[in-house]
Amino acid sequence: MMENREMQLPIRCVYLLVFLMLVGCSTTEPQESTLRDLDVQSSDKDVAPVFVKAKTEADIKQAYNDYLASASSAEKGRRMAMSRLAELEIAELNKLDESTVNNQIDIEQSKTYRASIQRTIDLLSTSLAEYPNAKDNDRILYQLAQNYEKLNFQEKSLDTLTQLTMRFPQSIYYAESQFRLAENAFISGDYLTAESAYSEVIFSSNGNEFYERSLVKRGWSRYKQNLFTEAIEDYVEAIKYRKFSAYHSLTGNDKSDFDEYFRALSLAVINANYVENLKNYFSEPAHSEYLYYSYKFVSLIYVAQQRYADATNTLDKFISSNPGAEKIPEAYLDQIEIFKKADLDKQFEVAMENFYPRFNVKNHYWEGKKHTQAYKMIKKSMRDNILLVADAQQQAYRTTHDSKYFTAANEWYRRYLNQYESYARTDKVYTAYAELLAIKNKNTEALTYFEKAAYDGNIVLDKEAAYATIELTDKLYKAQPENSHWLDLHLTYALRSVQLYQKEPRYQQVSLHAVELAYNNQRYADAIRFSNSIAGVTENATRNESNYIKGLSYLKTNNATEAETIFSYLLTTAKNTNDKNRFSNSLALAIYQQGKADLMNNKVDSAITHYARVAKQAGSSDIAPDSLYEAISLAVKHERWNQAVANIELFQRQFPKHKFYQDATRQLSSAYIKLGKDDRAAIVFEEISAKDSDENIKMSALWQAAALYEIKNNVPDAIRAYTRYVDTYKTPYAQYIEAMNKLSALYLKQNQTEKSSFWQQKIIASDNQALQNNKTDRTNYIAASSALALANIQKNKFDNKRLVEPLAQSLRDKKKSMQDAISLFGQASSYNIAEVTTEATYSIANIYQVFAKSLLDSERPKNLAGDELEQYNILIEDQAFPFEEKAIEFYEINMARTADGIQSPWIKKSHTELQALFPSRYGRQGKFSIFRSTVN
Numbered sequence: 001m002m003e004n005r006e007m008q009l010p011i012r013c014v015y016l017l018v019f020l021m022l023v024g025c026s027t028t029e030p031q032e033s034t035l036r037d038l039d040v041q042s043s044d045k046d047v048a049p050v051f052v053k054a055k056t057e058a059d060i061k062q063a064y065n066d067y068l069a070s071a072s073s074a075e076k077g078r079r080m081a082m083s084r085l086a087e088l089e090i091a092e093l094n095k096l097d098e099s100t101v102n103n104q105i106d107i108e109q110s111k112t113y114r115a116s117i118q119r120t121i122d123l124l125s126t127s128l129a130e131y132p133n134a135k136d137n138d139r140i141l142y143q144l145a146q147n148y149e150k151l152n153f154q155e156k157s158l159d160t161l162t163q164l165t166m167r168f169p170q171s172i173y174y175a176e177s178q179f180r181l182a183e184n185a186f187i188s189g190d191y192l193t194a195e196s197a198y199s200e201v202i203f204s205s206n207g208n209e210f211y212e213r214s215l216v217k218r219g220w221s222r223y224k225q226n227l228f229t230e231a232i233e234d235y236v237e238a239i240k241y242r243k244f245s246a247y248h249s250l251t252g253n254d255k256s257d258f259d260e261y262f263r264a265l266s267l268a269v270i271n272a273n274y275v276e277n278l279k280n281y282f283s284e285p286a287h288s289e290y291l292y293y294s295y296k297f298v299s300l301i302y303v304a305q306q307r308y309a310d311a312t313n314t315l316d317k318f319i320s321s322n323p324g325a326e327k328i329p330e331a332y333l334d335q336i337e338i339f340k341k342a343d344l345d346k347q348f349e350v351a352m353e354n355f356y357p358r359f360n361v362k363n364h365y366w367e368g369k370k371h372t373q374a375y376k377m378i379k380k381s382m383r384d385n386i387l388l389v390a391d392a393q394q395q396a397y398r399t400t401h402d403s404k405y406f407t408a409a410n411e412w413y414r415r416y417l418n419q420y421e422s423y424a425r426t427d428k429v430y431t432a433y434a435e436l437l438a439i440k441n442k443n444t445e446a447l448t449y450f451e452k453a454a455y456d457g458n459i460v461l462d463k464e465a466a467y468a469t470i471e472l473t474d475k476l477y478k479a480q481p482e483n484s485h486w487l488d489l490h491l492t493y494a495l496r497s498v499q500l501y502q503k504e505p506r507y508q509q510v511s512l513h514a515v516e517l518a519y520n521n522q523r524y525a526d527a528i529r530f531s532n533s534i535a536g537v538t539e540n541a542t543r544n545e546s547n548y549i550k551g552l553s554y555l556k557t558n559n560a561t562e563a564e565t566i567f568s569y570l571l572t573t574a575k576n577t578n579d580k581n582r583f584s585n586s587l588a589l590a591i592y593q594q595g596k597a598d599l600m601n602n603k604v605d606s607a608i609t610h611y612a613r614v615a616k617q618a619g620s621s622d623i624a625p626d627s628l629y630e631a632i633s634l635a636v637k638h639e640r641w642n643q644a645v646a647n648i649e650l651f652q653r654q655f656p657k658h659k660f661y662q663d664a665t666r667q668l669s670s671a672y673i674k675l676g677k678d679d680r681a682a683i684v685f686e687e688i689s690a691k692d693s694d695e696n697i698k699m700s701a702l703w704q705a706a707a708l709y710e711i712k713n714n715v716p717d718a719i720r721a722y723t724r725y726v727d728t729y730k731t732p733y734a735q736y737i738e739a740m741n742k743l744s745a746l747y748l749k750q751n752q753t754e755k756s757s758f759w760q761q762k763i764i765a766s767d768n769q770a771l772q773n774n775k776t777d778r779t780n781y782i783a784a785s786s787a788l789a790l791a792n793i794q795k796n797k798f799d800n801k802r803l804v805e806p807l808a809q810s811l812r813d814k815k816k817s818m819q820d821a822i823s824l825f826g827q828a829s830s831y832n833i834a835e836v837t838t839e840a841t842y843s844i845a846n847i848y849q850v851f852a853k854s855l856l857d858s859e860r861p862k863n864l865a866g867d868e869l870e871q872y873n874i875l876i877e878d879q880a881f882p883f884e885e886k887a888i889e890f891y892e893i894n895m896a897r898t899a900d901g902i903q904s905p906w907i908k909k910s911h912t913e914l915q916a917l918f919p920s921r922y923g924r925q926g927k928f929s930i931f932r933s934t935v936n
Contacts, residue, residue: 138168195221228272235265266297292327308342461882498533524553560593562769569771588621641675733774760786784831791824803858838906845890852883
């Protein structure tokens with residue numbers, strides 16, 4: 001409030017004593033020396049006492065004091081000497097004032113300061129006493145009042161100012177003196193005296209620095225006396241005199257004064273019940289903005305008093321009495337904000353229903369006005385308020401299921417999308433609208449908006465919206481099973497999210513359901529992909545069922561090797577007879593299919609081995625005896641006598657009651673005759689590996705041969721041997737993976753990066769198909785490292801793709817490269833190896849961050865300029881925002897691993913990036929400035 005401002009202003013330091021006190025004397029006789037000579041020297045022997053040359057200020061002051069001690073009051077130089085001494089004292093005070101401002105004054109200086117003020121008071125008082133009728137005594141009185149105030153002698157200072165105003169009404173100090181007297185009276189509560197003194201200032205100031213302040217303070221003095229009409233006049237005059245700029249451009253003191261003046265005016269108007277008459281005070285066109293703010297501030301006071309009806313009625317009066325005013329939209333908006341603040345939901349909704357048709361941003365009302373501050377304000381507030389109304393209607397419909405609320409909410413969402421769709425993702429409107437439609441069972445339409453919220457091409461932007469698309473497509477497929485479109489969408493959307501959120505239980509259930517749907521609809525590749533997505537993170541029962549369907553899918557796609565691996569593992573974990581039977585029969589079929597395929601390709605030895613393995617690994621299966629007998633028959637036919645002997649002996653042990661038992665025994669006799677007595681043994685490991693009948697020995701021999709080649713740095717032969725090993729032996733799994741890792745390293749050593757990558761891809765594919773109990777820490781590390789290496793290759797491709805015109809093509813390419821890289825990093829991360837996972841997570845976050853920056857830095861169409869370019873930039877920023885959010889999400893995922901005791905440079909890098917992206921949460925202090933105002 002104005003009464004709290006500047007109640008007591010320090011008297012300004014105006015020292016004008018440089019020989020302005022007594023310019024003339026009573027004599028016209030020329031003098032041989034003057035008082036000014038005291039500042040220099042005197043050698044006049046006719047004058048007593050004799051002065052020596054003064055070289056310091058102290059010497060000069062002493063010289064003047066000596067003179068005054070000897071000079072009588074009748075001497076015409078005495079008053080001038082007093083003035084000179086006062087001048088010197090004031091100069092010393094100025095130095096001490098500067099020390100005080102700079103916080104350099106100490107106790108001794110403080111004593112010196114007060115002593116100097118007292119000497120100045122004494123000199124000025126003596127001058128007034130000895131020369132009461134001097135013409136410039138108004139200045140002496142003004143200075144005396146100043147110095148009294150410095151010593152906090154308020155009464156003496158005020159008495160001195162009163163003398164000044166009474167004796168010198170034409171003085172240049174008159175207005176300021178009256179103002180200070182008025183301020184003191186106001187502080188003391190003597191508002192009548194204050195009003196009179198402020199009036200004197202107003203009548204005499206002629207627009208000086210005290211005029212405006214005196215108008216406002218006289219208004220307050222009158223307000224305190226309940227003279228509200230007169231107070232209104234003073235406030236209005238002060239406002240008009242100030243000539244404020246447009247309110248939105250005001251800053252600092254201008255804005256503070258504007259608010260204070262209009263608040264004071266509003267209080268007076270309310271107390272005088274003069275709201276109806278406001279238009280009479282600001283009737284000129286130049287003051288039209290003042291008229292609006294006078295009503296607005298009255299309404300604000302009512303709001304502060306929780307008199308909401310009075311607040312809105314006040315704005316109604318402005319609207320009705322000024323129908324063509326430029327501020328009409330803002331007045332309506334003020335009413336809407338009042339309803340919001342008062343939680344008057346119904347009135348708020350009605351007001352918005354009336355406001356929107358007249359002032360929405362596409363209305364013709366804004367033609368030629370889109371540059372105005374009002375348009376910008378309405379555009380922003382309209383966007384926010386539409387969402388508030390839509391949400392309120394949606395909540396009402398959710399609670400009551402009354403269709404009128406659905407209709408209203410639906411209309412408001414469509415209005416929003418008609419005018420603000422570029423902000424729809426940022427404001428979460430797509431999701432909210434989709435939820436409304438879903439509640440109404442408009443699932444097809446709801447899916448459209450969930451899709452807009454969830455995806456940018458193949459990239460997931462909104463996790464929850466993406467999950468909603470999965471649920472809705474499943475519901476639509478169940479309702480229309482003949483429509484494969486819904487199944488396609490369901491599997492597509494499920495796979496996108498499962499790849500990112502595979503550890504969440506709900507997505508594990510999504511994956512299992514998708515596996516079943518895909519298999520039942522002969523979508524075997526999809527079934528395998530979904531099963532892989534949850535292979536290592538879900539509970540046993542779910543994982544086993546998923547793996548079983550995955551194995552069946554491999555059989556359907558003639559990939560019996562992978563199917564065998566799965567069924568072998570499942571058989572070892574089976575707990576009941578039913579599971580053991582079905583897993584055993586499936587395993588037998590997978591092995592048998594491998595033998596059949598090899599035979600068709602004339603791989604006789606491999607075919608015999610596979611047929612025999614059915615009996616060894618799935619001996620209780622239905623086809624085990626027949627498969628082993630086929631192995632015997634094939635070995636005899638092709639004179640594979642060692643294999644024939646081994647398999648016949650196995651048949652005799654396992655199936656002694658089988659119908660082919662006698663025939664197998666006869667063939668064994670023939671095999672011994674054909675074989676002779678010579679044993680075949682290997683001379684070197686590689687010969688053993690090529691010819692030995694014992695697979696374990698062959699495997700061991702071949703591995704040792706390859707290892708020796710590697711040790712001797714015989715890279716070509718090492719590659720050949722390891723390649724044979726990989727082609728021949730898929731188990732044990734750990735050795736199989738190690739062999740491929742060796743090949744990748746050896747090819748990299750020869751700078752054959754493509755072949756190295758080939759084996760890394762093969763490692764990942766094999767690991768995806770492997771069962772959990774076959775894996776070791778070492779195999780997991782190899783697979784994770786391979787996935788990470790491939791991911792970094794793909795990331796380099798992504799980093800090197802620039803977004804240039806034509807943007808649509810380059811954007812598609814970069815998004816495709818981005819999705820490929822994220823998928824590979826995600827796979828690397830799934831192994832839960834800290835050093836790999838933290839790097840992969842950081843890289844995913846970095847990809848999203850780089851993509852967001854690439855969007856912002858993308859080449860702009862050359863044909864855009866002005867508003868079109870600005871709108872294009874806004875759209876680009878809206879597109880980039882979700883990717884930056886995803887970057888933050890993955891950086892935060894990395895940071896969260898510290899809770900598990902994981903330390904990694906990639907976590908530190910994530911924290912560094914988060915400090916740049918999200919300083920308010922991650923400890924980066926904002927910049928600030930301290931401003932010091934100095935009163936001169």
